[in-house]
Amino acid sequence: MTMNDVLKSKTFAVGTVVLVLIAIWYFSAVMLNAPFQRELDERAKLSPTTGQFIEATLNQKRPVLPAPHQVAVEIWNTTVEKRITSKRSLVYHGGITLSSTMLGFVMGTVLGVTLAAAIIHVESLERSLMPWIITSQTIPILAIAPMVIVVLNAVGISGLIPKALISTYLSFFPVTVGVVKGLRSPDPMQLDLMRTYSASSFQTFWKLRWPSSIPFLFTSMKIAIAASLVGAIVGELPTGAVAGLGARLLAGSYYGQTVQIWSALLSAAFLAAMLVTIVGFADKAVRRRMGIMQ
Amino acid sequence: MTDIQATDAASGAGGTAEDDAFRVIEARELCLTFETNDGPVHALSNVDLTVDRGEFVSFIGPSGCGKTTLLRVIADLEKATAGTISVNGMSPEEARRKRAYGYVFQAAALYPWRTIAGNVALPLEIMGLDKAERAERIARNLELVNLSGFERKFPWQLSGGMQQRASIARALAVEPDLLLMDEPFGALDEIVRDHLNEQLNQLWDRTNKTVIFVTHSIPEAVFLSTKIVVMSPRPGRVHDVIDCNLPRERTLDIRETPEFLEIAHRVRDGLRAGHAYDDE
Ligand SMILES: Nc1ncnc2c1ncn2[C@@H]1O[C@H](COP(=O)(O)OP(=O)(O)O)[C@@H](O)[C@H]1O
Ligand SMILES: [Mg+2]
Numbered sequence: 001m002t003m004n005d006v007l008k009s010k011t012f013a014v015g016t017v018v019l020v021l022i023a024i025w026y027f028s029a030v031m032l033n034a035p036f037q038r039e040l041d042e043r044a045k046l047s048p049t050t051g052q053f054i055e056a057t058l059n060q061k062r063p064v065l066p067a068p069h070q071v072a073v074e075i076w077n078t079t080v081e082k083r084i085t086s087k088r089s090l091v092y093h094g095g096i097t098l099s100s101t102m103l104g105f106v107m108g109t110v111l112g113v114t115l116a117a118a119i120i121h122v123e124s125l126e127r128s129l130m131p132w133i134i135t136s137q138t139i140p141i142l143a144i145a146p147m148v149i150v151v152l153n154a155v156g157i158s159g160l161i162p163k164a165l166i167s168t169y170l171s172f173f174p175v176t177v178g179v180v181k182g183l184r185s186p187d188p189m190q191l192d193l194m195r196t197y198s199a200s201s202f203q204t205f206w207k208l209r210w211p212s213s214i215p216f217l218f219t220s221m222k223i224a225i226a227a228s229l230v231g232a233i234v235g236e237l238p239t240g241a242v243a244g245l246g247a248r249l250l251a252g253s254y255y256g257q258t259v260q261i262w263s264a265l266l267s268a269a270f271l272a273a274m275l276v277t278i279v280g281f282a283d284k285a286v287r288r289r290m291g292i293m294q
Numbered sequence: 295m296t297d298i299q300a301t302d303a304a305s306g307a308g309g310t311a312e313d314d315a316f317r318v319i320e321a322r323e324l325c326l327t328f329e330t331n332d333g334p335v336h337a338l339s340n341v342d343l344t345v346d347r348g349e350f351v352s353f354i355g356p357s358g359c360g361k362t363t364l365l366r367v368i369a370d371l372e373k374a375t376a377g378t379i380s381v382n383g384m385s386p387e388e389a390r391r392k393r394a395y396g397y398v399f400q401a402a403a404l405y406p407w408r409t410i411a412g413n414v415a416l417p418l419e420i421m422g423l424d425k426a427e428r429a430e431r432i433a434r435n436l437e438l439v440n441l442s443g444f445e446r447k448f449p450w451q452l453s454g455g456m457q458q459r460a461s462i463a464r465a466l467a468v469e470p471d472l473l474l475m476d477e478p479f480g481a482l483d484e485i486v487r488d489h490l491n492e493q494l495n496q497l498w499d500r501t502n503k504t505v506i507f508v509t510h511s512i513p514e515a516v517f518l519s520t521k522i523v524v525m526s527p528r529p530g531r532v533h534d535v536i537d538c539n540l541p542r543e544r545t546l547d548i549r550e551t552p553e554f555l556e557i558a559h560r561v562r563d564g565l566r567a568g569h570a571y572d573d574e
Contacts (some may be wrong), residue, residue, distance in 0.1 A: 156519065189403040190373050196397040197420045197468075198390055211407045290407040291448040 025068050029134020032064040033057040061194060066259040074263040087243070090267050096244040097232050098271065100160050105228040109221060111168060112175025119176070120183045120209070121201065137173050141166065141231065146238035163235030163244075170231040171224035178220030182213025214290065218283035225275045245271075317383065318504045319345035319368060319568065324377035326363055330564035336529030337363040338374070343523065347471075350498050350505045352515035354561065355568065360530025361508045362400070367396050368506065382472070393421065395472040395539055400480065402457035404449040404464075410436070411445035414464045421468070435463040438493065455482045459490070466497075473505045479507045480510065487558050488546055491517055499542050512565075513549055516540075516558045524561060526568030533568040536560055 006012055039058045041048060048056065058067040066074075075090065079117035115133070119125050145166050152162040186208050194204045236246025245264050252261035308439050321546045324336040345351050353361040357400055366372040367379060370386035381389035389395065404413045412433050418428045436442055439459035449457055479487045495518055498505055509515050515522050519538045523549040539558050540548060 014520075073460070091508065105513065167535070189399050189401060193397075193403055194420075195371060196369060196390065196395070197417045198393055199420045203420050208405065211405070214407075293407050 008201070025065075026058070029063065029065045029067045030054055030057050033060055036060070036064065039244040062256045063258055066262050068210055070259050071262045071266060074259045077267065078263065090245075090248070090263065093243055093245050093248050093264070094267055095269060097229070097236065097246065097268070099274070100163035100235065100244075101228045101232040101271075102166055103160060103164035104231055105171050105221075105225050107164060108168040108171030108224055108228060109175050112172040112220070112224070113179050113217070115172065115176045116179035116183055117205070117215075119180050119225050121205075133173060133176060136169070141170060141234055144169065145231075145234050147234065149238050163232050166235040167228035167231035174220045174223040174227065177219070178216045178223075179213050182216025183209045185216065186212045211290065214286060215283075215292075216280065218286070220277050222279045222283075227277055229268065229272050229275065303437070316347045317344065317380075318349075319343055319379070319381055319506070321367075321379040322377055324364075324367065324374050324379055325499050326360075326367060326372065327375050337528035338367070339531045341377070341530075341532050345504060345521075347507065348502045350422070350507065350518055350520045352452065352519040353508045353525055354498045354510070354512065354522060355525030355533070355565065356527055357510075358530075359525040359527035359568075361525060362476055363464055363530065364525075365397075365476050365506065365508055369395060369474055371397075392469065393468065395474050396474070398462055398465045398469045398472040398475040398478045400476045400478075402449070402454075402461040404460060406449055409446050409448055410452070410460050411424050413449070413460060414467050415466060431467045431469070432463075435467045435552060436460070438466065438497070439463045439490070448468060455486050458482060459486075462490075471503055473503055473507075475505065476508045476514055477510065477513070478507075487514070492546060494518060495544055512558050512561050515561060516554055522557075522561055524564035524568060526565075534564040536564065 024110075034053075037053065037060065040062050041053070057063070059070070060066075063070070078088060078090040082091075084091040084095070086092060089180070115129065119129060146171075148166055149162045152158065152165070183205075188245075190208060191204070194208055199207070233246040233249070234243040237250055245268050247263055248264035252258065252264060305475060308400065312356070321341055321343040324341040324343070325336070328335040328337055328486065329407060341360075341364060343364075350563055353364060355361055367374050368381060368386060370381075379386060382394050384393075384394075404410075405416065414432045414435060415428050416432060417496040423431070432445070433442070439462050441456060441459055441463060444452065444456065444460075449460070452460065456480060458481060462475075465473065479490055482490070486503040494505070497503070498518075504569075505518075507515075507518060516538060522536045522538055523532055524536065525531065536557065540553060540557075
């Protein structure tokens with residue numbers, strides 16, 4: 001590998017970005033935590049050297065912005081060092097959030113595809129349904145989530161289902177829009193062909209429209225699964241849920257545990273990246289099977 | 295299939311039963327006007343056409359003269375705005391519902407997620423044929439267009455010409471009595487084209503199918519046809535109908551004979567006259 005290849009490689013590019021981000025993060029941590037550290041030092045009548053001062057800003061117990069290594073240690077301690085059944089394990093909380101994310105994602109995808117199929121078959125539905133579907137997405141999820149949780153709790157439904165419903169609410173929309181577009185993507189000649197065979201609209205759907213929409217479906221599902229995760233986390237906030245990444249965020253902010261907040265945040269981001277990647281792999285596998293990957 | 299159509303046609307109204315039994319297409323004063331943003335386009339104007347069972351009829355004419363539109367009206371992919379047309383003694387819609395014809399489009403229109411065999415199987419699945427019957431028809435028709443061995447390839451792995459041949463196999467697999475072909479060989483090179491012309495001639499001769507064939511090529515039209523319909527544009531109409539009484543069994547050598555050249559000459563004159571009319 002020549003120097004040139006190294007400079008051009010993807011790993012190198014990603015690595016550079018990560019290093020730059022970490023540097024900015026450390027710098028910001030020092031700047032943001034400095035005022036409080038100065039206060040502490042004054043009260044303790046200490047006059048540290050610059051090196052000692054910076055070190056102290058990066059190792060506060062409740063920093064304004066925790067340093068990367070503090071978050072890394074916290075994540076290590078709450079994943080590898082804890083049994084996953086423990087209430088303090090991030091894996092345990094991540095698992096709770098993941099389960100409602102997945103349930104909501106599946107329901108959202110099914111709902112989205114069903115709506116899309118209905119919309120392309122019944123012309124009037126597009127005019128009557130679409131405005132409502134779009135309006136539904138303009139209402140802030142933070143306004144809806146508490147109502148859904150409280151109302152469902154009142155009728156005795158709690159735990160996974162209400163959170164999953166919020167994920168469904170966020171994830172069906174990209175699927176509907178994408179799949180409607182996909183189901184309409186066959187060109188006129190492909191549709192005429194079906195007409196010459198006197199195919200039923202059911203046959204046209206399964207043999208032409210549905211396969212044509214698969215690439216669109218997967219693109220939508222990548223957006224939908226990330227939206228589902230957001231929905232699940234938001235769903236964990238309003239009731240002060242005891243488990244899940246959302247609960248960790250909330251508890252962290254109650255007690256000023258910024259390190260805990262940031263480790264929950266990073267875990268959520270990591271989870272989102274994993275989920276989108278998995279959908280991407282599924283996309284590739286399905287396309288290869290269908291023979292439309294060249 | 296043949297029996298059903300014969301009885302249907304015989305029981306149809308008008309004309310003697312015997313005439314109707316042989317009449318595949320009957321169009322009178324057919325008009326089709328497309329309403330576009332730039333005003334009406336008269337794609338077909340007062341077209342009269344009769345095609346009898348077993349005929350091979352070519353439509354020839356400059357582009358935009360309504361060849362495709364006329365074929366699409368026969369196939370019930372487009373509705374005439376005036377005039378009457380019957381296919382096998384029925385309305386085009388009824389004929390389409392009975393799968394009376396096979397249609398070959400100008401482009402192959404293969405489904406990219408299906409293999410070549412899968413594409414040929416498509417109409418057969420829709421018709422509800424069983425697996426053994428499907429396999430047999432796929433093998434036979436791919437062989438006919440020289441695509442044996444390509445069953446498991448996907449369309450993008452084949453050249454344009456091979457894709458078009460696969461689409462012809464797909465239309466033939468339906469085993470229709472009437473074949474509608476819209477410039478099926480337009481994109482192919484000369485050698486493949488000659489070969490497929492011979493194959494098509496033999497197929498028609500053997501099976502007594504009725505073929506309606508759109509082409510740009512005079513030699514192709516003369517070689518294949520029993521009747522050549524010369525069309526002219528703006529408005530799209532039939533300029534002349536030329537009978538072509540070459541022996542049913544032909545080889546490509548026939549293109550050197552005086553009879554062939556004589557007919558080709560008349561077609562060329564017809565096309566030129568159609569154009570001159572347009573320029574006035
Ligand atoms: N769907 C359509 N809408 C509007 N105009 C059309 C449509 N289809 C064909 N035309 C017009 O009708 C005329 C005949 O077209 P076509 O039948 O495709 O000609 P050809 O096949 O002989 O080249 C052309 O002027 C074309 O632009
Ligand atoms: Mg055309």
